[in-house]
Amino acid sequence: MVKIKKVYDKHYTVINNSVLNDVSLKCEDKGLFAYLWSQADEWDFYAKEVAKHSADSEDKIYKILRKLEEHGYLLRERQRNSKGQLKANKWYLSETPKQKWINIFKKRSTNKKPIRQNPKQVKPDLEKPNMEKPDLTSTNCNKYLSKQVKNLNKSLSKEERERDANVIEILLNYLNHCAEEWHHVPIMFSQSEVNKLIKAVHGKDTRGLKEAAEKTIVYGEQYPQGYLLSCIKNLPEEVVNEK
Structure with missing residues (x-):
């Protein structure tokens, strides 16, 4: 004893x-x-x-x-x-x-919303998004994405514009998932707000996007759209390995 x-x-x-x-x-x-x-x-x-x-x-x-x-x-x-x-x-x-x-x-x-038909897209891998054949579920958060490529910087190639748009679409899907987990109302984005996110993410290290979405739900109480944009702008630049 x-x-x-x-x-x-x-x-x-x-x-x-x-x-x-x-x-x-x-x-x-x-x-x-x-x-x-x-x-x-x-x-x-x-x-x-x-x-x-x-x-x-x-x-x-x-x-x-x-x-x-x-x-x-x-x-x-x-x-x-x-x-x-x-x-x-x-x-x-x-x-x-x-x-x-x-x-x-x-x-x-x-009272939580039912799981989407494609559960694999609920928690996408933001570090290595599938750029060639994206299979994303449409949500209220990304309903403005159909026209977002038109207003992007014309100096970017079509492939780069589509890649950045796809990354943001995945990000908004994950953001909506986080909102459900924390019993928050879905965060809505206007077309202009989505365009700003797409422009801001170009050349950034996408490994920090998951954390940016989670922080937006927890800390971005008053203006989550602007908070998320600031988080993306503060991400480090993508490191390109030159052979």
């Missing part, structure tokens, strides 16, 4: 044992909850910043948050102003599971 003696120190956190004794949660779930609970009220949450203080990736952090939400310890809501316009997210933490929160999570999950 091993006995554990507690050595108390300053800067401790008082937490209800309910979440710590919940057998439906993994140790990693309880650990992240304890870390969030230790922060000050109205603390600005950034998954990237939390990941810096642990060995977990941002994707792992998001998965654990979803687990806490599923079990009633976390509630994520979108606030609206007096005009009904969406504002920033508001998150609530509870030391004990809230059945009301669990019901809200189940309702949101049940």
